[in-house]
Amino acid sequence: MADQQARTDGDKRPTEIPVIRWEEPPEGPVLMLLDQTRLPAEEVELVCTDAPALVEAIRTLAVRGAPLLGIAGAYGVALAAARGFDVAEAARALEGARPTAVNLSVGVRRAEAAHQAALAQTGDATEAAAAALAAAQSLHREDAEGSDRMAAHGLAFLDELLPGGGHRILTHCNTGSLVSGGKGTAFAVAFAAHREGRLRRLWVDETRPLLQGARLTAYEAARSGMAYTLLTDNAAGSLFAAGEVDAVLIGADRIAADGSVANKVGSYPLAVLARYHHVPFIVVAPVTTVDPGTPDGASIEVEQRPGFEVTEVTAPQVPVTGAGGGIPVAPLGTQAYNPAFDVTPPELVTAIVTEEGAVSPVTAEALAELCARSRQVTIS
Numbered sequence: 231m232a233d234q235q236a237r238t239d240g241d242k243r244p245t246e247i248p249v250i251r252w253e254e255p256p257e258g259p260v261l262m263l264l265d266q267t268r269l270p271a272e273e274v275e276l277v278c279t280d281a282p283a284l285v286e287a288i289r290t291l292a293v294r295g296a297p298l299l300g301i302a303g304a305y306g307v308a309l310a311a312a313r314g315f316d317v318a319e320a321a322r323a324l325e326g327a328r329p330t331a332v333n334l335s336v337g338v339r340r341a342e343a344a345h346q347a348a349l350a351q352t353g354d355a356t357e358a359a360a361a362a363l364a365a366a367q368s369l370h371r372e373d374a375e376g377s378d379r380m381a382a383h384g385l386a387f388l389d390e391l392l393p394g395g396g397h398r399i400l401t402h403c404n405t406g407s408l409v410s411g412g413k414g415t416a417f418a419v420a421f422a423a424h425r426e427g428r429l430r431r432l433w434v435d436e437t438r439p440l441l442q443g444a445r446l447t448a449y450e451a452a453r454s455g456m457a458y459t460l461l462t463d464n465a466a467g468s469l470f471a472a473g474e475v476d477a478v479l480i481g482a483d484r485i486a487a488d489g490s491v492a493n494k495v496g497s498y499p500l501a502v503l504a505r506y507h508h509v510p511f512i513v514v515a516p517v518t519t520v521d522p523g524t525p526d527g528a529s530i531e532v533e534q535r536p537g538f539e540v541t542e543v544t545a546p547q548v549p550v551t552g553a554g555g556g557i558p559v560a561p562l563g564t565q566a567y568n569p570a571f572d573v574t575p576p577e578l579v580t581a582i583v584t585e586e587g588a589v590s591p592v593t594a595e596a597l598a599e600l601c602a603r604s605r606q607v608t609i610s
């Protein structure tokens with residue numbers, strides 16, 4: 231397979247518009263979000279002035295991706311506090327927006343706890359709102375810093391596993407700057423390999439049905455200058471069979487205490503293919519994605535999404551005709567099975583790479599030690 235010469239025009243962020251930002255115009259604070267449903271055709275910002283608007287943005291994946299959901303959830307609590315809404319009500323609504331990514335509730339509860347502590351200490355609503363905002367901004371910064379550390383640990387792990395560089399990495403869904411305060415998770419490792427001249431190619435799964443790979447990862451890869459190729463999800467098997475994949479790198483939405491990994495649907499089949507073809511299957515995620523409170527994969531709630539996402543195709547420039555706003559590709563009335571995620575058992579995971587380092591092999595004991603170590607070093 232001919233290799234295109236990768237461009238090296240530097241670290242271009244996927245878009246000149248930040249993925250998420252807090253603003254304080256005279257009429258009151260707002261949360262600005264890059265609307266990811268409009269990418270790559272348009273760079274459009276959503277203006278959220280309250281928690282219900284943010285809940286809708288999360289539900290429609292205008293804002294998405296586990297780490298970013300945590301950051302957005304924390305800002306959502308700060309927004310409710312700053313605008314005088316009921317903070318507990320806003321926090322519960324935000325937590326309930328999507329069930330699988332544990333980061334969402336972690337971010338919401340972190341800002342809510344800061345708000346409650348400040349209110350208990352000062353009795354001052356303005357002080358409490360400021361504390362919630364400070365917690366959200368701290369989480370935002372930590373995620374950006376953690377992303378760089380994950381990239382470094384991930385590249386070091388890859389280089390040790392596959393000496394000689396020239397990595398051909400297959401990735402699924404989207405795990406770059408669009409899911410993070412920084413450069414992302416799995417995509418950040420691929421970008422680090424590219425920047426160091428050790429990425430031969432990024433294979434990008436289109437990731438049906440919402441096409442996060444085709445629309446978002448390809449968009450980020452193009453901006454980064456790396457050599458990348460888009461493929462349909464069902465073409466991955468033939469790439470493995472042709473010996474064209476050196477490693478699989480994916481993100482995670484929740485990692486259970488036993489090491490089971492919930493990630494975008496289609497991740498589990500990749501893990502089985504990787505095992506059959508003796509290819510490393512590497513999960514890249516912040517430690518906050520590990521959920522000691524979820525014992526195993528069967529305990530992870532997998533979000534079931536509307537059937538029209540499968541039975542229709544949509545694009546910003548396509549006129550809407552179907553029940554969900556898209557063009558029907560299946561007979562009207564067709565029922566569809568549409569889990570947003572699947573669960574990969576720990577025995578199929580080569581390593582979990584976090585900002586604290588790589589865990590390999592993946593065991594409950596190693597994850598428990600990682601979480602304990604992380605709690606010791608977490609900056610409050």
Ligand SMILES: CSC[C@H]1O[C@H](OP(=O)(O)O)[C@H](O)[C@@H]1O
Pocket residue numbers: 291294295296297402403404405409415416442480481482483493494495570
């Ligand atoms: C590393 S977080 C990105 C993670 O989130 C995606 O899901 P969604 O697009 O539905 O938010 C997918 O599972 C990615 O791995």
